[in-house]
Amino acid sequence: MSLAAALTGVETGRKLPKEVVEEALKEAMQKAYRKQINIQDAYVRVEIVNGEIEIYHERIVVEEVYDDELEISLEDARKLNPNAQIDDMIGEKVDFSGFDRAAVVLAKNVMKQKIREAEKQLVYEEYCDKIDEMVLGTIETVEEKFIIVNIGKTLAMMKRSQAMPNETYKEGQKILVIIKEVNKDTKGAQVLVSRGTSVLVRRLFEKEVPEIYNGTIEIKAIARDPGERCKIAVYSHNENIDPIGACIGPRGARVQAIINELHGEKIDIFEWSDNVTDLISNALSPSEAVAVVPNDRVKDGLIVVVPDNQLSLAIGKRGKNARLAVKLTNQKIDIKSESEMKEAGIDYMSISAQMQKEYEEKKAKERAYKQQQKIDELKVAKEDTMDVIDEIDFTYDEPDVLDESDFHDEDTLFALEQEQKMNEMEEAARIAKELRKEKASIGNKEYVSKFEEFADASNKNEVEPAPKKKQEEKEEIVIKKPKFEQIQPIYTEEELLEMEEEYDDEDEENKWDEDIDYEQYDEYYD
Incomplete structure (x- = not known):
């Protein structure tokens, strides 16, 4: 050779x-x-x-x-x-x-x-820019502590700790993995991949939901227990698009495709909120939080008050639900029942109401500040425009010249009107969303079986039928024929006056006709 x-x-x-x-x-x-x-x-x-x-x-x-x-x-x-x-x-x-x-x-x-x-x-040059990206690989070797995956130009290693416990891997199997790490100076595998990271759920949602891919809906946070449960908080930048419905898809097709890829891992989707109380309440679903108050014993800690019958539901099996909520919200959460808070003598409802009031005041100040910033930007832009106009010599025949302050006042009023219209539209969208939620909650009635209805009906006292009313005396019925008034044409006052003048003119013209011999009729009348 x-x-x-x-x-x-x-x-x-x-x-x-x-x-x-x-x-x-x-x-x-x-x-x-x-x-x-x-x-x-x-x-x-x-x-x-x-x-x-x-x-x-x-x-x-x-x-x-x-x-x-x-x-x-x-x-x-x-x-x-x-x-x-x-x-x-x-x-x-x-x-x-x-x-x-x-x-x-x-x-x-x-x-x-x-x-x-x-x-x-x-x-390294090929994959250093692809960290946290999802790629399709083929399993080459399955060992006790790691799995070798062929991702195209190299062989990557997936540790058992980064694999999903509910999956069984075989040689030649096609799997989707996330590039987690790329090493340049190492004797072992250069590329490390994972299926247990929360980034995999994010990439799958970006693949299945177009609104997330184009940025209309944003995934704010993800907390995941690989193979068992995942919580995802989403936020819509468009008030007319429901973020939860878009992620679920028609008849649950979108989220079901992701669940199938994760081999049955449960996914909880809820809406993101800037309000800590609402965020923690949503993160603890399917349980319902009554109130969220500060925890004096723990720095930056919070106490979540739930009904007595939902305490175990909020904590979850082996504390899984509470652990995922803590990971997603980045808050130190302590879950208490209503009876425990009452025994401690804490008025949690008033404290929660005060927190809600402070949050609303803070948001109102932020909106006012943003509105003032927009007005100032418009003023600065108008002043720059007027400065350029002042430098140019214009000659007009009209003596009246508008004052420069008029332009500023009109721009300010226009900005205020536009801001008010936007606030009204946002408020209308928010009210419509609340009405949809209320209708949905009303529609979810508790199911009662036929046996329960029968057992409940047997305990009720029989209700006596109401007596029939006496036949009232017949009253003479008089049918009045409607009176039809002659339909009169409707004219305006000017048209009536004009018609009268024409009629008088015709009478004057026909009053004496010179062609007729009126004397021959005198004998007849005599």
Whole structure:
């Protein structure tokens, strides 16, 4: 096999550029030649010409030679190159076919090491920008403590702690994994992948829900117990889009596809809120929180008050529900029942109402501040525009000129009107959302079986039928015929006056007709 064919095989098998392989071969041959002559600081130049390796032992041209291996006299240098000058580097071609075993083994090891380093660098450059990205891989090997996954250009390792406990892995199986870590300087696997991270749930929702992918709906927080339960808080930047409904999808198709990918892991989706009370209440679902009050015993801690019959539901099996709520909200939560709070003599309802009032006041101040900022921006923009207009000389025929303050007042009023309209639209959307929630809560009635209805009906006293009413005396029914008034045409006063004038004119014209002999009628009337 020729050298060119061998290099091509290395490039194809290792998926490395040609320049990288040739550079590794040159460095290996340089170290092998230095090993052969036992001079570590010798000047060696290696070239690959037409698929052949050429090694040159280079020396510096000097007037007086002190080291034959590193220097050469001007006279000897001109024998090799007639144009040689002082301080030039003169190379002499050497034969490397007589290298001993030590030099050949060194060249082989250096070549392997350089190719391995080039592969690591290539893998690092490929995957360093893909951390927290989801990729499709194929399982190569399943071991007791780790799993080797082929993700395309390299083999990644997934530790058992990063795998899902409810899954069974087999060789050749296709799985979706998250690139968690990429190492450059390591002897083991460079890329570490995971299926137990919460990022996997985020990427699956981005894949299944277009509103999340385009940014209309935002995933604020995720808390996950791999293989068992996951809580996700979502927020909609558009008031007209329900974030929970969009994530669930029509007939639950979207969330069901994610559950199938996670092999039955339960997912709780609720709406994010800036209010800590509402956020913790939503995070503790399916239980309902009555109130949230500060905890004086713990710094920055909160006490969540729940009904007595929902205490175990709020805590969850092995504390799973409460643990996920703490992880999602980043709050120190202590769950208490209503009876425990009453025994302690704490008026939790008034404290919760005070917290809600402070939150509403804070939000009102924030809205007022943002509104004032918008007004100030409009004023500054208008002032800059007016300054530019003042610098230009305009000539008008009209003597009246508007005052500059009028423009500012109109802009301010316009900004206030627009802000008020936006607030009214947001308030209307919020009220509509609350009405939808109330209708949904009213529609969820408690189910009562037929047996319970029968048992309940048997305990009730029989109700006596109400007595029939006496037949009332018949009253004479008088049918009055409707009176139809003659339909009169409707005219305006001006039309009536005009009609009267025309009628009078016609009478005047027809009052005396000169063509008629009125005297012949006198005898008839006499």
